[in-house]
Amino acid sequence: MDIQNVFVLTGAGISAESGLGTFRDRGGVWSRFDPMKLATPEAFAADPVLVHDFYNMRRRDALNAQPNAAHTALAELESGLAAQGRNLFLCTQNVDDLHERAGSRAVVHMHGELSRVRCLACGDGRPWREDLTVETPCPSCGVAGRMRPDVVWFGEMPKHLDAIEDALIKSDLFVAIGTSGAVYPAAGYVAQAQAFGIPTLALNLEAADNAGMFARTRLGLASATVPAFVADILAGADGSG
Known part of the structure; x- marks a missing residue:
């Protein structure tokens, strides 16, 4: 499969090893x-x-807090894909700035x-x-x-929803990292990806509430699963195995 556009959604689990x-x-x-x-x-x-x-x-x-290996790997994925003429859309539910401090240049904070x-x-x-x-x-x-x-507080509208949906529709792979699968609208993005025929992958310490919606799941610490996933994608694999 030719993956040109990777959509990554991160949640609190990616920052847990940083002490948050x-x-x-x-x-x-x-x-x-x-x-x-x-x-x-x-x-x-x-x-x-x-x-x-x-x-x-x-x-x-x-x-x-300090960025961990998972944050650093996603920054490397962004620059590595760009060097190959490909693209990463990094959307986070997190309100910390660990992605940016790890080196990610374009981070969409849907919860502020x-x-x-x-x-x-x-x-x-x-x-x-x-x-x-x-x-x-x-x-x-x-x-x-x-x-x-x-x-974004409970009862308020998440930010950047139009840009997120546009990027999701254009993606060739949807990946959720460290998410509970319980907070909407983010928890519903995997269903949208499925509806568009986009391959889906979850990287979590434990199975999320919406784990059954993902085609593939890799369980383990984000500091281990995310660098391995990034290495696969940059090497030209489809990242789903």
């Missing part, structure tokens, strides 16, 4: 914190101090980024690495108390 917790596994973030009190627009309106404290902690954790903020007063969005508080003024309009993490 997953969300829906046993011991994951949402087993220890109530998302309805921390990750909704309503929660932010009701208790912005609590929400800021939670996301300040997560931002610091993400900035202190911890290292960005947005002002609810004027709409300004910008990179941000410091803590946020209710006293933080917007650098653009000067209004305090209206800055929020530029992440």
Whole structure:
């Protein structure tokens, strides 16, 4: 099979070996914190101090984490495919910047980024690495108390959906890495790929909720499965075995 366009979707599992917790596994973030009190627009309106404290902690954790071999391999896949006249579309559900710090140049963050903020007063969005508080003024309009993490909360629409769907339709291989298969719309992309006759592959530590939808699955640590997959693709294999 001639693979020209590879679509890779990554989830929290790819960053787990960098020390960042997953969300829906046993011991994951949402087993220890109530998302309805921390990750909704309503929660932010009701208790912005609590929400800021939670996301300040997560931002610091993400900035202190380091990319692992799986992130590095995907950066090598991007540059390697480009050198061969082929293309990688890297879409992540993660709000950390480990893909970028590993060297990936084009990353689509469908759930936003911890290292960005947005002002609810004027709409300004910008990179941000410091803590946020209710006293933080917007650098653009000067209004305090209206800055929020530029992440997608429950009840909000994911970002870049049109670009993601367009890339998925044009792909020759769909690969999900470290995903729970429980969060939509991302969990439904494998079904869309199937409908278009696109080969599908899952790389996970354990079988995801939607594992039965994938034609092939490789189980194991992302730091092992992803570099092996990348080596196959760059060597001209179809990556599905």
